Amino acid sequence: MDQKTPIQLQELPVPAACTAECRRQKHSRKGRAFKALGFSTLLLWLGTRYFRFPSPMTFRESPSQWPFPPDVTVDHCAEYSDPVETEGGDYPLYSADASLELPASADTLFLISRSHHHGGRVFSTGNVNYLQSDEVTNTVKVDITAYFWREEHLQASKACLLKRDDDQTGVGIFTKWEGKRRRENERLRLDVTVTFPRTEDNSALAINNFSSDLEIFTQTVADLSNIDFKTLSLKAALSAIRAESLVARNATIRTSLGPIMIQSLIGETASIVTNLGAIEGTFNSSKSLTLSTSNGPINVEVNLFNNDEDDAAKLKLLTSNGRIEGRINLESTKKSGSAFNITARTSHGPIDLDVVAAPLESNITLGATTSLGSLSAKLPTTFEGEFHASTSLSSLQVKVDENAEDPAGKGRKRHVDHRTVGKASSHGYVSWSEEGKTRGSVVVRSSLGPVSLEF
CATH class of the missing domain: 4.10.910 (30s ribosomal protein s13; domain 2)
Structure with a gap:
C-alpha cells in the first residue's frame, strides 16, 4: 500500500480577507x-x-399507562366483540361492540371519558345517547360501539366498570394512542347508548345522582320525562349538548365549546353554561335558574314558580357577545306574596324581554343592561312598583296603559307617575294601590342603543 503523505499545515488554503461586503452579508445572515x-x-x-x-x-408521562383517574377503582373492563366490516367509504371500516350494566339504585351513577394521545392530536371522538326503554329491570345499560379502520385503533380503547367510595359506580371510556396519525381516517369513533329502565307500574323512575364528564363527545338526551333525577350533571369539553325532556331537582349542564339546546327542563335549580355557543329551549324552575354563555345568543322561554315572598325565585340570563331573547311566565299558587328576581345582561347585543304573566301583588325585581344594542322590556298589568329607564346616546320610550282593566277585577284605577329627565332618562311608578308603589322594581339601561319599556 502506498504511503500517504500527511498534509502539512502550511499547505492548507489561506482564507481571503473579509471585505466590508463580506462582513455585511455575514451580519445579514446572522x-x-x-x-x-x-x-x-x-x-x-x-x-x-x-x-x-x-x-x-x-x-x-409515558403513554403506555391507561389514563385511569386516581379516585376510581377498575372493577373490570368489557370485552369487545369480533370486528365486523361496515361501510367505510374509501377505506374498509370495522365495528365492534361492548356492554356494561350499572345498578339503577346506586347512590351515584357516572359516565366519564379520558384519553392519552401521543403528540396531542385528536384520536378519538364520540356521541352519547340517553334514552329510556320499555324493559322493566333494575339496571342501567351502557352499550358501546367502536368504529375503526385498523385493529390497533380498537386495541387503543377500553370500556371499564368503575367504583368510587360511598356506593358510586360508573363506566369509564379510555383511549391510549401511541402512534402518529398520518391520515384523517386514522382515528376512533365511539357511539355510546345509556338506557334507563322502566318501573313495573310505569311510575317515574327515581335516580339519585347521575353525572357525565366527557371530552369530545356530543350528548343527546331523548324524552326522559318519566325519570326523576335528584341531581343531574352533564358535562362536555368540546361538543354540543341537546335534550328533548328532562326532570331533575338540581341540574347542571355545561360545555366549553358548543350549543346547549333543551326542549324542556323541569327542576328546582338549574345552571346551564357554555363558553362558546347558543342556549335555546324551555326551562321551568322554582328556585334558581342561570343561563350563561360567553359568546353566543340566548333564546329561551322560562316558567318561574314561587310561593315565598321572603325567598325570591331567581332567573339570570347572561352573555358577553350575543342577543338575549326571553319570554318569561311568572307563576304562584298563592293569591299574594310571591317574589321573583330577573337579571339579563349582555355587553354586545340587544335584549328583548317579555314577561307575559305575573301573580297579583307579587314582588318583581327586573334588571337588564346592555352596552351595545337595543333594549326592550314588557311587563304585565299585574306589575306594581318603581321603574327607571335610561340610555346614553339613543332614543328612549316608556309606555303605560293608564286605562288598563284592574287584573284583580275590583274596578280600581291604575296609578301612574312618569317623569322624564332630558331625552335619555325616565323614572316613576305604576300601581293599583298605595302600598303597591314600592312593591317591585324595574331598571333597564343601554349605553349606545334605544330603550323601550312597556307596562
Missing part, C-alpha cells in the same frame, strides 16, 4: 437566523400558552 429563531420561539410560546399546542420541550 440577523435572519436570529429573527427566524425568535419568531419560532414566539409561535411556540403562543401555542403552548394560549392555544394549548403540545410543546416539544414539555416532558410527558
